[in-house]
Amino acid sequence: MRIVVSVIGLAFVALSLYGCATRKPFSKSEFITLETTGYCKCQKCCGWKRNLLMQPVYAYGPQKGQKKKIGETASGTKAKPGRTIAADTNVFPFGTKMKIPGYGWGVVEDRGGAIKGGKIDLFFRTHQQALEWGRKTLTVEVVR
Numbered sequence: 848m849r850i851v852v853s854v855i856g857l858a859f860v861a862l863s864l865y866g867c868a869t870r871k872p873f874s875k876s877e878f879i880t881l882e883t884t885g886y887c888k889c890q891k892c893c894g895w896k897r898n899l900l901m902q903p904v905y906a907y908g909p910q911k912g913q914k915k916k917i918g919e920t921a922s923g924t925k926a927k928p929g930r931t932i933a934a935d936t937n938v939f940p941f942g943t944k945m946k947i948p949g950y951g952w953g954v955v956e957d958r959g960g961a962i963k964g965g966k967i968d969l970f971f972r973t974h975q976q977a978l979e980w981g982r983k984t985l986t987v988e989v990v991r
């Protein structure tokens with residue numbers, strides 16, 4: 848009987864050690880050089896127009912003609928200046944955090960037709976601010 852108990856005890860210890868070793872590692876930062884541009888919620892940046900009923904609709908792409916909610920991201924959140932980033936979600940899934948020099952910490956919440964691979968688009972309050980950001984190649988801290 849005593850042997851059985853100690854065997855169970857050993858198995859328990861082994862299991863908890865195993866559990867520890869397979870624990871998910873803490874998320875780590877990576878530094879990646881990305882091409883950054885700016886955008887806002889305007890028609891020019893987000894590819895929408897008004898239809899005959901003055902409703903905002905997609906101007907082109909697979910959803911052309913369908914109603915569009917202005918200022919809503921592809922992940923369904925409200926786009927926020929200083930937070931919302933559009934990225935290629937095959938590379939950087941929704942929820943990926945990024946620290947962009949000159950912009951601050953943001954979160955991938957949106958997508959864009961021209962935003963592929965090592966390109967990201969930063970959301971700004973006004974079109975003017977987006978234009979002023981221009982196009983910058985920066986080393987970005989990425990936390991997945």
Ligand SMILES: [Zn+2]
Nearest residue numbers: 887889892974
């Ligand atoms: Zn714009």
